[in-house]
Amino acid sequence: MRILGIDTATSAASVALVEDGAIIADEMHLQPRAGHAEIILTLVEAVFAKARASLADLDGIAVSIGPGSFTGLRIGLSTVKGLAYGGRVPVVGVSTLLANAARVSAFDGLICSMLDAQKKEVYASFFRRTSGSLTRLTEDTIAPIHAIIDQARNLAAGGSTLFIGEGVKVYRSVVVDSLGAEARFCKADGYPSLAAAVARIGKKRLLHSEGDFLGSMVPVYLRLSEAEMKRKELR
Numbered sequence: 001m002r003i004l005g006i007d008t009a010t011s012a013a014s015v016a017l018v019e020d021g022a023i024i025a026d027e028m029h030l031q032p033r034a035g036h037a038e039i040i041l042t043l044v045e046a047v048f049a050k051a052r053a054s055l056a057d058l059d060g061i062a063v064s065i066g067p068g069s070f071t072g073l074r075i076g077l078s079t080v081k082g083l084a085y086g087g088r089v090p091v092v093g094v095s096t097l098l099a100n101a102a103r104v105s106a107f108d109g110l111i112c113s114m115l116d117a118q119k120k121e122v123y124a125s126f127f128r129r130t131s132g133s134l135t136r137l138t139e140d141t142i143a144p145i146h147a148i149i150d151q152a153r154n155l156a157a158g159g160s161t162l163f164i165g166e167g168v169k170v171y172r173s174v175v176v177d178s179l180g181a182e183a184r185f186c187k188a189d190g191y192p193s194l195a196a197a198v199a200r201i202g203k204k205r206l207l208h209s210e211g212d213f214l215g216s217m218v219p220v221y222l223r224l225s226e227a228e229m230k231r232k233e234l235r
Contacts, residue, residue, distance in 0.1 A: 001059040001206065004047070004083075005199025008036040008076035009068025009096040010115065010166050014193035015043040017051045018200055025050035028193045036075045044083070055087040060211065062202020064194060065093035066220035067123040067140055068115060073219035081214055090211035092202040095220070097125040097140050099197040100165045104129060104186065110137075110156050114167035117142050122167045123222060124148045126155055142222045145171045149178045160184050 002024075005016045013036045014028040025047040029039050048054055063080040066073050077093075084091045101113040108129050115123040122145050126137040137155060145167075152161040162184045163175060175183045205211070 001203050002053065002057055003199040003203045003206065004044070004058050004061045005063075005193075005195035005197070005202065006040070006044070006061065006076055006080055007064040007096070007099070007194040007198055008040055008072040008079075009064045009066060010072070010194065011069075012193070013039055013043060013072070013076075014195035015040070015047045016193055016196035016199050017047050017053060018196060018203065021200060021203070023192055023196050024053075026193050026196050028195075036072050040075060040079050044079075055083060055089065058087065058089050060090045060092065060202060060206040062092050062094050062198045062206075064096040064099055064198050065217065066096055067117070067142065067222045068096045070219070070221060073221070077217060077219055081217070084214055090206060091214055091217070092205045092210065093212050093217055093220075094198045094201045095125075095140055096194070097123060097165075098127075098134075098136065099194050099201055101125070101127040101129075102134055102197040102201060103191040103194065104162065104164060105132075105191065107162055107186070109159060110152070110161045112148065112152050112161050112163045114148065114163055114165040114171075116167045116170045117223065120144060121223075122148055122171065124151075124167070126151065140220070140222065145174055146178070149175060153179065153182070156182060158182075162186060 002019045016026040017024045027043045027046045097113040111127045125140045128135045
């Protein structure tokens, strides 16, 4: 199966083409989230050109649906809907935090997938990787960093926790101060892109014909938008 993966949930927009689990082409571009609208189709075209493929060659499209940047998620999902409607390609939405954790290799143990949610909070979820198999331990959530650190301490039960994601760049020193040697980190740029992980996860669902209904696909924000929060305050 040829699956196109797209991620615009973080600052690094990425697009990847995966065939039967192998990455055929992988393109990434670091851009302010508001600039993803200008770059995402260019990345799609670059991947198709590198793989000598087209929309007609796809068996499906997988897209990260959050949590992550509100603007980025809307851009990614609207792009995918346009491609899917035009090419009549099945689509699946994939948790950004799950895809982020799935990038990890050569490590067994507790993984904290963490993205910066700003306002002194993070998006996070915990997974356990054993012999290459990833098991979800918690649902995606938004919480203050210290609450996530406490959760890591409880789940690790004296062992170490591997932290991965853009949240690490912001809160690494806080994590180290709290967990010391129990905190481990990896260089995310040494792994395939988020889009590649999204495509690989999407393939598993598409193999079982578990595509999502495009009309009802919406981003997973976990937090109310600024406009929604203001409306709530006015009630």
